[in-house]
Amino acid sequence: xxxxxxxxxxxxxxxxxxxxxxxxxxxxxxxxxxxxxxxxxxxxxxxxxxxxxxxxxxxxxxxxxxxxxxxxxxxxxxxxxxxxxxxxxxxxxxxxxxxxxxxxxxxxxxxxxxxxxxxxxxxxxxxxxxxxxxxxxxxxxxxxxxxxxxxxxxxxxxxxxxxxxxxxxxxxxxxxxxxxxxxxxxxxxxxxxxxxxxxxxxxxxxxxxxxxxxxxxxxxxxxxxxxxxxxxxxxxxxxxxxxxxxxxxxxxxxxxxxxxxxxxxxxxxxxxxxxxxxxxxxxxxxxxxx
Amino acid sequence: xxxxxxxxxxxxxxxxxxxxxxxxxxxxxxxxxxxxxxxxxxxxxxxxxxxxxxxxxxxxxxxxxxxxxxxxxxxxxxxxxxxxxxxxxxxxxxxxxxxxxxxxxxxxxxxxxxxxxxxxxxxxxxxxxxxxxxxxxxxxxxxxxxxxxxxxxxxxxxxxxxxxxxxxxxxxxxxxxxxxxxxxxxxxxxxxxxxxxxxxxxxxxxxxxxxxxxxxxxxxxxxxxxxxxxxxxxxxxxxxxxxxxxxxxxxxxxxxxxxxxxxxxxxxxxxxxxxxxxxxxxxxxxxxxxxxxxxxxxxxxxxxxxxxxxxxxxxxxxxxxxxxxxxxxxxxxxxxxxxxxx
Ligand SMILES: Nc1ncnc2c1ncn2[C@@H]1O[C@H](COP(=O)(O)OP(=O)(O)OP(=O)(O)O)[C@@H](O)[C@H]1O
Ligand SMILES: [Mg+2]
Numbered sequence: 001x002x003x004x005x006x007x008x009x010x011x012x013x014x015x016x017x018x019x020x021x022x023x024x025x026x027x028x029x030x031x032x033x034x035x036x037x038x039x040x041x042x043x044x045x046x047x048x049x050x051x052x053x054x055x056x057x058x059x060x061x062x063x064x065x066x067x068x069x070x071x072x073x074x075x076x077x078x079x080x081x082x083x084x085x086x087x088x089x090x091x092x093x094x095x096x097x098x099x100x101x102x103x104x105x106x107x108x109x110x111x112x113x114x115x116x117x118x119x120x121x122x123x124x125x126x127x128x129x130x131x132x133x134x135x136x137x138x139x140x141x142x143x144x145x146x147x148x149x150x151x152x153x154x155x156x157x158x159x160x161x162x163x164x165x166x167x168x169x170x171x172x173x174x175x176x177x178x179x180x181x182x183x184x185x186x187x188x189x190x191x192x193x194x195x196x197x198x199x200x201x202x203x204x205x206x207x208x209x210x211x212x213x214x215x216x217x218x219x220x221x222x223x224x225x226x227x228x229x230x231x232x233x234x235x236x237x238x239x240x241x242x243x244x245x246x247x248x249x250x251x252x253x254x255x256x257x258x259x260x261x262x263x264x265x266x267x268x269x270x271x272x273x274x275x276x277x278x279x280x281x282x283x284x285x286x287x288x289x290x
Numbered sequence: 291x292x293x294x295x296x297x298x299x300x301x302x303x304x305x306x307x308x309x310x311x312x313x314x315x316x317x318x319x320x321x322x323x324x325x326x327x328x329x330x331x332x333x334x335x336x337x338x339x340x341x342x343x344x345x346x347x348x349x350x351x352x353x354x355x356x357x358x359x360x361x362x363x364x365x366x367x368x369x370x371x372x373x374x375x376x377x378x379x380x381x382x383x384x385x386x387x388x389x390x391x392x393x394x395x396x397x398x399x400x401x402x403x404x405x406x407x408x409x410x411x412x413x414x415x416x417x418x419x420x421x422x423x424x425x426x427x428x429x430x431x432x433x434x435x436x437x438x439x440x441x442x443x444x445x446x447x448x449x450x451x452x453x454x455x456x457x458x459x460x461x462x463x464x465x466x467x468x469x470x471x472x473x474x475x476x477x478x479x480x481x482x483x484x485x486x487x488x489x490x491x492x493x494x495x496x497x498x499x500x501x502x503x504x505x506x507x508x509x510x511x512x513x514x515x516x517x518x519x520x521x522x523x524x525x526x527x528x529x530x531x532x533x534x535x536x537x538x539x540x541x542x543x544x545x546x547x548x549x550x551x552x553x554x555x556x557x558x559x560x561x562x563x564x565x566x567x568x569x570x571x572x573x574x575x576x577x578x579x580x581x582x583x584x585x586x587x588x589x590x591x592x593x594x595x596x597x598x599x600x601x602x603x604x605x606x607x608x609x610x611x612x613x614x615x616x617x618x619x620x621x622x623x624x625x626x627x628x629x630x631x632x
Contacts, residue, residue, distance in 0.1 A: 184375035187342045192389035192436070193363035202388070206379035 029270070036263035043257045055264035059252070067240040068248040069272075071155055075162070075244055076223040080216060082163040087170030087215065088208065092200075094171065095178050105175075112168040116228040123161045124150070124233045154234045154242035161229050166222075170215045177211035178204065213287040217280060224273050245269045291353045292443035292476035293318045294339060299348035301334055308334050310500040311348065316444075316478065321470050323487045324480045325523065326497030332480045335497075336446050339478065340369050353443060363392075368437035369446040372453065374429045376421040382408075382432050383417045389440045407435045410469075427458045434469070444476035452482065459483075463490060484526040488512075496520050518619035521546050527576060527588045529613075542622060544615040549576065549590040551611035554597070559604025563587065565597050579605060 039051045059065060094105055111119065127134050128149040136146035149157040181204065189199045225246045230236055236243035236251060243251070249269060253262020294316040301309035308331045316322050324332045337343040339350060341362035350358045357365050368389075376385050386407060390400045408414045411431045421429055430450060437445055450466075451459045467490050470477055481487055487494050488508045496503045496511065496519070504511060504520045515521035521529050525548060532545040553559070554577075563581040575595035579587045587605060597603060614622040 182373060182375060184371045184373050185377060187337075187340075187362075188369070188371060188375040188436075189377075189388075190342060190362045191340060191367070191369050192440075193392035194388075198392060202380075203377060206377075209379075 032263045032266050034263075035259050036267050038260045040260040040263075041256075041258050051260070055260045056268070059261055059264045059268060064240045064243065064248055065245075065268075068243045068245050071240070071242065072224065072244040072246075072272075074155060075159055075226060076220055078156075078159040079163045079166060079223055080219055082159070083166045083170040083219065084212060084215060086163070086167050087174045088212075090167065090171035091174035091178050092204075094175050108171060109168045111165050112172075114165070116165065117232050119165055120161055120229040120232040123157075123164070128157060150234045150242075151238060154238065158226075158229055158233060158242055161233070162223065162226055166219055170219070173211050173215050174208060177208050181207045209287050213284045216284060217277075220276060220280060221273075224269075224276065245272065291318060293351075293353055294444060294476065294478070295349075295351035295354075296335075296339075297349040297351065299335070299338065299350060300346045301331070301338060301343065302346045308500055309338070309346075312500075312502055314495060314502060314505065316476060319474045319476055321467075321477045321479065321490060321492045323491035323494045324478065324497055325482070325484075325487045325494060327523070328482075330497040331500045332497050333448055336369070336448055336478060336480055340367055340446055341365050342369075366443045367446055368440055368442035368444075369448065370430075370433045370437050370450045372449040374421070374433040374453075376429060376432055376436070378421050381418050381420060382413060382424070382435075385421065385432055386435045386439050389436065393440070403439050407439045410438070411435050426454050427462060430454065430462060431465075434466070438469075438473070442475070444478065447477065447479040447481075449480055449482065451486065459486075466490065484524070488524075494524070496523055498523075514621070515613070516621055518544060518546065518615045518621070521613055521615075521621070527590075530585070530587045532584055536617065541616045542614040543617045544619070546613035546615060547607045547611065549588045551608040552587065552589045552605050553608060554589060554591060555604045555606065556602075557604065559606040561587070561605045563603060563605055565599055565601040565603060568595065568597065568599065570595070579603065581605065 036055050037050055037052060038048045039054070040048045090108060094101065094108065098104070114122075125132070130136050130146050130148040130151075133146070133149075135149070139146040147153070185203055186199060189203055194202065226244060227246045227250065230242055230244065230247045231250075234242040236247045240248075245265070246269065249262050249265035252258055252265050294314075296312055296314040296316075298311045298313060299309060300307065300311050312335065324336070326332055334343060338345055341357070341360060341364075345358050348358075349356055352360075352365055352367070377388065380388065383404060386404050387400050390403060395403075404417075405414075408417060411434060413428070413431055413435060416424060416428060416432075421432065424432065430453075433450070447466075451462050454462060463486055466477075466479075470490075479486075479490065491508055493505055494508055494511055495505045498519050503523075504516045506514075508524075511520060511524045515524060518531070522531070527549050529546045529548050530552070532547070534542055534545055536543050561581045561584065563579040566578040566580050566586065568578070569576040570593075573593050575591045575593060577589045577591060577595065577597065579589055581587055589605060591597075616622055
């Protein structure tokens with residue numbers, strides 16, 4: 001888009017899709033915003049009076065809000081940590097010339113194709129079940145008492161399940177990035193006397209920084225709204241131990257039929273997501289430039 | 291110290307044999323150039339010498355020590371890659387310091403070495419830039435700087451100038467030759483460029499399909515190539531080849547004559563021909579002459595060549611300058627050749 005002529009043309013042609021997207025986003029957002037100021041409960045139909053910021057006050061001062069806020073941060077942070085660490089390791093492994101590499105790559109990708117509800121059910125009933133689960137059998141075989149994952153470490157269990165789903169995504173993005181690394185740089189490092197660790201730290205890791213940034217940004221957006229895994233496994237419990245913001249909004253608006261309170265929670269979630277996005281872009285966004 | 295000895299070295303990739311047994315002795319301080327057509331194994335051999343590629347069989351000796359299984363960093367060699375292979379996330383300073391830091395050289399020592407290297411290579415102004423912010427020639431110099439700073443016993447260059455434009459290439463060629471004179475370190479240099487090979491080399495090794503056809507000084511290869519391949523490969527424009535019928539007393543199957551060893555006459559000569567495309571280079575002229583029943587000849591003439599497209603002329607070879615090849619392409623001895631000429 002070099003000339004002013006082509007710039008104008010580009011804007012003109014982008015116009016319809018931008019309008020459509022805006023409408024698509026703005027209409028629900030405005031409706032949510034509107035509901036969040038109303039006393040709107042489905043159990044008590046009637047006047048739907050305007051009550052100002054009361055819904056927000058209730059939502060933000062609810063102890064469940066703080067619990068779920070920190071749970072959300074732990075969930076996102078934990079999954080990011082595991083998927084990035086594991087993803088880098090897997091990507092390096094998959095980049096080696098091993099026999100049957102193509103099949104291994106497809107198998108590694110498989111978890112990404114499984115629906116969140118299904119994978120959560122598989123983990124819940126086949127792996128983490130304290131009586132019949134594989135882990136429980138393994139623990140008894142070792143002579144230890146099996147862990148009741150969803151009662152004892154509910155949030156960590158969910159982190160493990162979600163990490164399992166997102167690991168392939170991270171590994172795939174990082175693998176393509178590793179493959180675009182100029183092999184002559186590694187050869188040069190070999191001649192310069194760099195060992196495997198130096199090569200990883202000084203050459204591979206800086207090369208991956210862009211892909212790592214992309215993985216963090218994309219995963220964060222999706223991980224902020226984890227829902228199905230929680231619903232299927234712990235239903236947010238015990239107590240609020242595995243409730244995140246998304247799940248809290250669900251319990252507020254759907255389980256308590258409080259549309260107004262749920263809407264206020266939704267708006268809070270949008271604001272939190274934006275704060276996180278701005279924070280992330282400031283922190284690591286510069287990696288995506290140049 | 292930097293003598294390199296290749297003894298019956300071979301390399302297979304799977305069942306493809308890329309390097310057939312090669313013997314080559316490279317003397318300390320020598321500038322040796324590897325030339326050959328694309329895919330003949332020059333880079334592979336260079337990488338084997340560097341230790342980046344395993345040797346299938348045979349031995350590589352560096353300074354008289356067997357180094358066949360020595361890891362690259364321990365061989366004391368430095369390599370300059372065609373793609374420069376600079377570390378894009380490090381400044382020029384850190385790129386050059388990288389091998390020193392890996393070798394645990396002290397900070398003060400590193401500073402001193404960087405200062406001296408960047409001064410030699412005119413890089414002092416760019417020390418804090420990233421490679422992406424440098425021109426091709428500057429990047430090349432950083433790559434050379436990174437190689438020099440380790441004070442290796444030999445330098446390996448894999449087509450280091452092929453990404454540069456023509457005028458820069460001439461400059462860098464001179465700089466590398468200059469460097470070789472001042473450092474007096476062994477250099478192995480892979481190139482496609484005739485001029486680079488002829489001007490820079492102490493000795494040239496001509497490769498063909500995984501073997502070395504001939505090793506010798508540039509003029510040796512130019513004047514007395516051992517076979518038709520070397521004769522055709524060295525020299526630009528190429529030598530002209532004329533197929534002839536072998537007789538009972540003379541095994542010659544093919545005659546070779548260089549473009550500058552052909553004289554042109556308008557009246558008489560060995561081969562009558564018609565002038566085709568004429569390339570004026572100012573100081574000299576190349577004529578492509580179509581000879582009836584033979585091939586197209588390339589003829590070199592002076593800058594003030596009077597002929598035009600379509601002229602009928604006669605060509606003859608300068609006496610004793612014709613090379614004779616037998617059916618296998620081997621050059622026949624010179625005395626024999628002159629006997630035939632009579
Ligand atoms: N890793 C590899 N696996 C299989 N074959 C290879 C490998 N590397 C190189 N080859 C083959 O070895 C032969 C020699 O390659 P090499 O790169 O040494 O050629 P070269 O003489 O440097 O050519 P060029 O002048 O084009 O750089 C080629 O036929 C190439 O296809
Ligand atoms: Mg090559």
